[in-house]
Amino acid sequence: MINLEWFRTFKVIYEAGTLSAAAQALFISQPGVSLHLSSLESYAGHRLFDRDTRKMVATERGTMLYNFIIDHMNKLEEAEHNLHRKSKVEKPTVSIGMSTGIFQYMLEAHISELPFNLVTRFGDYPQMLQELNNGTLDLILTPQKGTQHNLDYKPFAKERFVLICGNQTDTTEFDELLLKGDRPALKEWLSVQNWYTTASDQEHLNRFWSASFDTLPSFRPKYVLPSLGSILRCMATGKGFAVVPDFLCCNEIAGNSIKVAWEGSPPVEDTLYFGKRKNTAYAEEIKFLEDILAKNWPKCPELLT
Incomplete structure (x- = not known):
């Protein structure tokens, strides 16, 4: 089945002109934008943009698709905005990846203090880096740094x-x-x-x-x-x-x-890092989590003494 997010991504690429600008506007990674576009083009069976070195230029079929969906997309976005505004639950949801040990010892006792929803994920660090890059995770605690240019790392503990x-x-x-x-x-x-x-x-x-x-x-x-x-x-x-x-x-x-x-x-x-995307919609929530973890990180004495 077609994914409506593909249309949202297509609309933003058309209006922004580049994949990087679209990624910034959507708060997802550039590979994620490319994946949405390629999936939509595969479903349609036609190219929707000509890739230029400096700009994405819509093909004739791309322009036709944009003109067909723009009114509908604007109405959906207006409905989304009104629904969110009237909703009784307006808490954002932040997804974080870390080891089970750090969660159990440093964060578990403070879950009730969080003024937002939280989804935690445990796994190996390369997988968490990939999920941070593609937008599935918003914050990770990792001893490994990736090479993705849109990710930022801040050391916080050893x-x-x-x-x-x-x-x-x-x-x-x-x-x-x-x-x-x-x-x-x-x-x-x-x-x-x-x-x-x-x-x-x-x-x-x-x-x-x-x-x-x-x-x-x-x-x-x-x-x-x-x-x-x-x-x-x-x-x-x-x-x-x-x-x-x-x-x-x-x-x-x-x-x-x-x-x-x-x-x-x-x-x-190991040095442990807070890893996050440079452009994120949850900067305030991520800072809240970073402060909790930094505050509760144990100051161990010399263990052999």
């Missing part, structure tokens, strides 16, 4: 990945090996311990292990749990090891339910 263990775990031998600096023996000892991980965050363990021992782990974790929060809760009453971001375990360390066995050498850390 996360360090640390080796933690349950408070009942005997680390006497590990501490002695660490004091000696015997990396081969450390790797051997750790390889036979009980390990926790999540299906989506095995990368944390791989990065830490590779930095510390110059290879990937050769063992399979014994416990694969649904989230990092689950790992912390299980380790609080048990034994074993896991690699997690430091900001997630500050409270547990302060409460002595888990302890940091090693910060790694060299340390593994």
Whole structure:
């Protein structure tokens, strides 16, 4: 079925003259504008614009289509405006992408404070970058920056990945090996311990292990749990090891339910960025979210002290 948004995009391209100007007016990415236009042209079976280096020039069929739809589109936009104005619920909806850990620890408790609607999405960072670029997401928290020219990144925090263990775990031998600096023996000892991980965050363990021992782990974790929060809760009453971001375990360390066995050498850390489109209809709402997350980001003390 034809998508009415294709007609809206077509109308704006016709009036703006370029794909970039249309994208700016519609608050979506230029690839998104191109996708709408190509979909409409494919449905119509004809080119609607001739692509010039400086301007989109409507073909004869494009001009005919514009003249046919313009009155209808203007009436629909007027109806949309009146409906929105009279609606009892005028809250905008902002879509945000982040890791489940950041959401659970930094944002979940503040949802009721938001003066707008919120849609959260969890996934891998390349996918979130793509969805931010095409307009599906409005804000992402990411350690990875894309190359899309219409996206903007602002650093706001650092996360360090640390080796933690349950408070009942005997680390006497590990501490002695660490004091000696015997990396081969450390790797051997750790390889036979009980390990926790999540299906989506095995990368944390791989990065830490590779930095510390110059290879990937050769063992399979014994416990694969649904989230990092689950790992912390299980380790609080048990034994074993896991690699997690430091900001997630500050409270547990302060409460002595888990302890940091090693910060790694060299340390593994990321800079986290707020990623958003340079042109957005939700600048005020995004700033509200950024302030909440920055304010509630934990100021962890030196974890090994």
